[in-house]
Amino acid sequence: MSLPKISRVPASRLLSAVHDPRWPLRSAAPLAVPKRALTQSGYRRPGQPREDKPPWQRIKFDFSKGLEGITKHFKLLRQEFSDRLVGPEGKPIIEHMLEQNRVIWEFRGPDSLQEWTLSSDREIGGQSEIHLKLGKNNETCFLYGTLQSAPPRDGETRYSGYCSMRSKQPLVSFDRKKHHDWSSFNTLHLRIRGDGRPWMVNIAAESYFTHQKDDLYSYFLYTRGGPYWQDVKIPFSKFFLTHRGRIQDNQHPLWLDKVNTIGFTLGDKADGPFQLEIDFIGVCKDYAHTEDFAYEVYKRNPEV
């Protein structure tokens, strides 16, 4: 089966295309959800020249957009002040104390898709595709696409073939980061319907140092593939620390008071189409789960 023709840089003119900025760098097929904004990924595809535009040419000035932005941010600020008068996170304290389940993301309209960012190895020159749309009756989200693990031929990349969906960082007024506070809960509850593929759930917590910005806490999500919905409950104590995909030796539990994003990644080296339908993503408190952390840390160089 031949690969579909892709209207990007052909292999034979790779070298000339690298130095020729007139070739379109992005594929013609649009993604259903916009790619990550510049603020979220300052990634340069290997083999591509850097964009050397001065800052005043990179910014687009628009007066009406500016006014819209000002009104939007001041409205958010006023909302923050009034939420503070009600209670923590805008809810009365009794609600905060009694909460045992909370649905964080559910897909009930097109606006819910705007909270998610898709990415695949197309960014580094691979051929996987990923799309996100609403499922039937606007009740679920449908993540689908094709996985291709053929690595891009740029001389740098050796492995490829991944697709992922990541939630956007919640922001308050003036684009300040807001963190999810899940300290009252201890389990992640997902309702999904997959196609039998093994996915990875990645949670990104707030970090202080720049060398920790790629720290993710991951766990596996094995989907069944049947026509029936699957309720997956993963305790947060099971999440292990990874950095840029590599599991770390020094493990520590995920602290739930400052969670930034959650993401789902597929990279099981099985080329072909994939589908994942998500009904909701929530957190719940499992009273019977008392484990703090599932992994023991052994000394790597024990003195004998």
Place this chain on the structure above:
Amino acid sequence: MNPYILTILLFAMGLGTTITFASSHWLLAWMGLEINTLAILPLMCQSHHPRAVEATIKYFLTQATAAAMLLFASITNAWITGQWNLEFMSYSLPTTLVTVALALKIGLAPLHAWMPEVLQGLDLTTGLILSTWQKLAPFYLLLQINPSNTSLLLILGLASTLVGGWGGLNQNQLRKILAYSSIAHLGWMILVLQFFPSLTLLTLLMYFVMTFSLFISFKVNNSTTINSLSMSWSKAPIISSMVPFILLSLGGLPPLSGFMPKWLILQELTKQSLAPLATLAALSALLSLYFYLRISYAMTLTMSPNILLNALPWRLPSNQHTLPLAITTSLTICLLPLTPAIITLLTL
């Protein structure tokens, strides 16, 4: 941690504070503060969790900045006046700079931003040491210097009481609540510093006793959020019934001990014709009282929905050492009738 290292670090912390207490030369005082800071840093990042390391770094940066400002101010004073003695700072610039440096060291508003984040990253015991022991040395220095700028201390004090009250209002993390409570109490201490320094010392010691009780109660329950406190009735029923008294004492309600410092401070401020300031400070104490009451509401006055399994821990004997908690809780609740004796003791 290796017990030898732990011993050395604890001794070093004690040594740092003692050196500051024993000093009359600014350099020695600064040295004591630095030894104190450096000794607590390994204790803070013991657990190697990124949040603990973040808290340690933030603490180190703020304390180092404050110590540098202190050293700069004392060198400026030595340059102008020619002497290094602690008590003889007569020029306003070095004195103001020293006051601001010490305010940063202890976490007075508007230099308080590091306190909640640092306390949130630490475990409860280290947070207790940070809130209590680490305040002793800077307060000693604050008590020694003659404040040149009367309004600076009043502004710092009032801002701290207000920020401590407002900031803690919507927190559900106990360590952040304790941080804001610390800021508010430090504000009360600073308000009366220039008029009646013994009251500052009294407030500080009372605050130590009350905070110690509260931290250890939370440690016994192993809880760091308001929601997890709701199960304390099943772990230690007696502690759950005493904690509201500790919290009301922190809020400054009679007939508990916490009323003593607030009452005497308000009296002193009124004597100094600062009645509006006293009123504002008393009103800001109501804000703090609100979140103390919220903790006691979650812990003692209500029962959260739960399963039967979690209602049984009280049946098992506990190995926790609760004697210090018992002593400090008794002092927190019952010390008010001894007010005349305590005042006499402190003004000797």
